[in-house]
Structure formats: structure tokens, C-alpha cells
Amino acid sequence: MVTINDVAREAGVSKTTVSYVISHNPRIPHDTQERVRRAMKKLGYSVNHTARALSTSKTMTLGLLVSGQNDGMPLSLTRGAYLCELSKFARQHGYDLLLISNPDGVQAIRELAGTRKVDGLILMDLQRNDVRVAAAVESKLPTVLLGVPYDPLGLDVVDTDFERAAHELIRRFVNQGHRDIALVHTSESPKDDGANYAVRFRQAALTEARTAGITLRVPPMDVWDLNPAEHIRTVLNRFPTASGLLIDDDNAVIAAPQALLELGIHVPEDLSVAVVVPDVIHQRMSIPYTAVNINLSAVAEETIDTLIRRISKPDSPSVTRLVSQPLNDCGSIIRCDAP
Structure with a gap:
């Protein structure tokens, strides 16, 4: 041996x-x-992690608290991919990853802190005003937020730089002469206070469009919850003057090639299209659109690394790390000559 x-x-x-x-x-x-x-x-x-845990009084387990099954969140391939990546990087550090799904996230955190089942905690599926953030601070568990709430209350934050993604995609449309584009948007539930990444992307895209002097058409909230193909059809019917389509919803990105084909819309001749989507979806499903690809592996690795550092140095200053990726131009945004 x-x-x-x-x-x-x-x-x-x-x-x-x-x-x-x-x-x-x-x-x-x-x-x-x-x-x-x-x-x-x-x-x-x-x-020998068992012996190591006994000798260090650690569980060698990290907790991952996701939203409960009754939260109304749509099925997300991104969520599943994150679970795999986080587990992989936790294992590389010698930790197991414990998945906790509880509709009462505050109670789940209190139970974890009381039983000392984990050495550290990751909060996923963050809302902009997420009550679990204050509960995590109160618990004194080393915690990393996978997402950006309005106020992280001094906790470490890791996420994709959705603000930069919005800037890159809007600017690509602007540089190609587009003045009128429409958004197929992820459900926020509720508007302005729901899923942190969706709120941040929409707000940043609207700000960038206003700065550039173009129109970004955002459908009302009830449209966001339609099935992906119907969502796309509704947006295109509601905003017929749009020369470009920006999609930030995973399921709509996957559905878009078939939905647009059925509508007889050719990309980019009839409509320019750009998306923000996890790299694993863009590559493995051969999504043919210009994209800012979310590097799930890089975000997951940064999340685990940040939590390990927090466990080893609990009194160090908190950090915010936003992972950005360059635009991947697939030629789906062409020059628009409209005034």
C-alpha cells in the first residue's frame, strides 16, 4: 500500500x-x-478521507442547497450540468457533495448548522431577494453564493458575468446595424425579484440598448412562462418589426432551430439570432447561433475553490468573482440595412 x-x-x-x-x-x-x-x-x-475527517473534526462534505421542488422553477439543463461539475471539483479537493432540496431553505440551513453535516455550503438557484442568504450568515457556516442577490450580506459570490454577456450581444447587433431586436427571456418569477441571473441579464440588456439608442422589445411576464416554441412564436408575432432575436432561455435556445424552421424563417437571411447559453448545450446540441457561452466548468471550479478557501480561512475578506467569456461568432447576425 x-x-x-x-x-x-x-x-x-x-x-x-x-x-x-x-x-x-x-x-x-x-x-x-x-x-x-x-x-x-x-x-x-x-x-483516506474517513481517517482524515476523524483527525481534523471535519465531515469532508460540502452542501449544495437548491430550491425545493415546489418553487415553480422550469426544468433546466444548466442546473443538472452544474450539479455534475460541482461534484467533480469537490471530489478533486477530497470532498463529497451533499445535494439538499428543501422548499424551506431557511429551515434546511438551520438543520445543517445544527447537525454539522457539512463543512461548507453553496446556495444555488438564488433569487434577487433570497431569504436563505441571511439564514446562511446567521448559521455561521462557510458559504458561497452561486449567483448575485441584491445584497450578499458579506458572503462570497461566484457566477457568470451576465452583465458583460448582455453588453457583448447587444453591441454585436448594434455593430451590424440592427435598431430593433426582441428578447426571448427566461422566466424570472417574480419580475425584478426572481431568478438572479435572469433579472441581471434583462436589466443589463435594456440598459445597453438604451445607451446604444436602439429598441430592445421585451414581452410581458406571462409570455416568459410559455413553452419554448410558443414563446418564440408569440414574441415574433408581437414584434414583427424586429430584425434580430436575442434568446437567454436554455429551453428556448434548444427549441429555436426547429421552431424557426416550422415558421419558415431562415437564419440569418430573414432574422438574425444570438443566444447566451451554457457551452455544453451550444457544443453538444450543435446550436448554430452566435453566442456568449457560459463556461459551467469554470464557474463550478471557481465556486468550489472559493468555498475551500473560505473553510480554511473563515475570517478573510469576502470576494465576488464573475466569470466572463468572449463572444462566439457563428455568423447568425448579419448586416441590417434598415434605418
Whole structure:
């Protein structure tokens, strides 16, 4: 059986250094950490997490609290992809990921804090005014918010930079001469106070459109909850003068090629289209539209890394990390000669 002493000899470091690397001590230089990890991989060394948990009084478990099943949120492929990515990066740090789904998120946090089931907590599916944020602060559990509420109350925040995504996409339409575009939008539930990423993207897109002097047409809230194909048809019927379509809803992005084909609309000849969508959907489903691709893996890795740092240094200043991605131009926005 390979021991920690074998790893130390292979890496040319002390046993204590190997132990520090395993426990993610930030004092160890990055190149030394990499050398130790290469030695562990080469020798096939596995950390005994049970023994480590007993010796450190840690559970070696991270909690992921999502919204409960009765919250009315639509099915989201992004949510499922995040679960897989977060679990992967937690495992790389030697942690298990415990999924908690409870309609009463405040009570769930209090139970986690009272039973000490987890060493740290990630709050997902954030609303702009999310009561779970205050509960997390009260619990004193190391917590990272996967999303941006109005007030994070001093907690660490990680998310995609949806404001930058909106800027990039609106500017692409503007640079191609478009003056009138329409939005197929993710349900916020409720408007201006619901899903944090949806509110932020819509507000940023409207601000960018006003700054550029163009019209961004946003349908009323009841349209946002229609099934994806009907949502697209309703928006196009309601705003026939729009030369471009901007889509920020995962399900509508997936439905758009077939829905537009059935309507006899050719992209980009008849209508320019751009989307914001997770990279895994854009690539694996061959979505043919210009996009800002959300790098779910990068956001998940940053979330786990931030939580591990918070666990090891609970009194350090809070951070906000927004992950941005460049525009992926697939040629679906063409020059518009309309005045």
C-alpha cells in the first residue's frame, strides 16, 4: 500500500508538505502542490478521507442547497450540468457533495448548522431577494453564493458575468446595424425579484440598448412562462418589426432551430439570432447561433475553490468573482440595412 511517506520521497518534499497539500493549505507554493499531486497520481496514492475527517473534526462534505421542488422553477439543463461539475471539483479537493432540496431553505440551513453535516455550503438557484442568504450568515457556516442577490450580506459570490454577456450581444447587433431586436427571456418569477441571473441579464440588456439608442422589445411576464416554441412564436408575432432575436432561455435556445424552421424563417437571411447559453448545450446540441457561452466548468471550479478557501480561512475578506467569456461568432447576425 502506498503511503504518504512514499509520496513525499517521490515528490522530494517532506511528509508535512504532502499533508499540507492534501489539506489545501494556501501557504504551499503552486509548483510544489503540482509536484506533490503528480507524485500522488503516479504512485496511485488515495487519501483516506474517513481517517482524515476523524483527525481534523471535519465531515469532508460540502452542501449544495437548491430550491425545493415546489418553487415553480422550469426544468433546466444548466442546473443538472452544474450539479455534475460541482461534484467533480469537490471530489478533486477530497470532498463529497451533499445535494439538499428543501422548499424551506431557511429551515434546511438551520438543520445543517445544527447537525454539522457539512463543512461548507453553496446556495444555488438564488433569487434577487433570497431569504436563505441571511439564514446562511446567521448559521455561521462557510458559504458561497452561486449567483448575485441584491445584497450578499458579506458572503462570497461566484457566477457568470451576465452583465458583460448582455453588453457583448447587444453591441454585436448594434455593430451590424440592427435598431430593433426582441428578447426571448427566461422566466424570472417574480419580475425584478426572481431568478438572479435572469433579472441581471434583462436589466443589463435594456440598459445597453438604451445607451446604444436602439429598441430592445421585451414581452410581458406571462409570455416568459410559455413553452419554448410558443414563446418564440408569440414574441415574433408581437414584434414583427424586429430584425434580430436575442434568446437567454436554455429551453428556448434548444427549441429555436426547429421552431424557426416550422415558421419558415431562415437564419440569418430573414432574422438574425444570438443566444447566451451554457457551452455544453451550444457544443453538444450543435446550436448554430452566435453566442456568449457560459463556461459551467469554470464557474463550478471557481465556486468550489472559493468555498475551500473560505473553510480554511473563515475570517478573510469576502470576494465576488464573475466569470466572463468572449463572444462566439457563428455568423447568425448579419448586416441590417434598415434605418
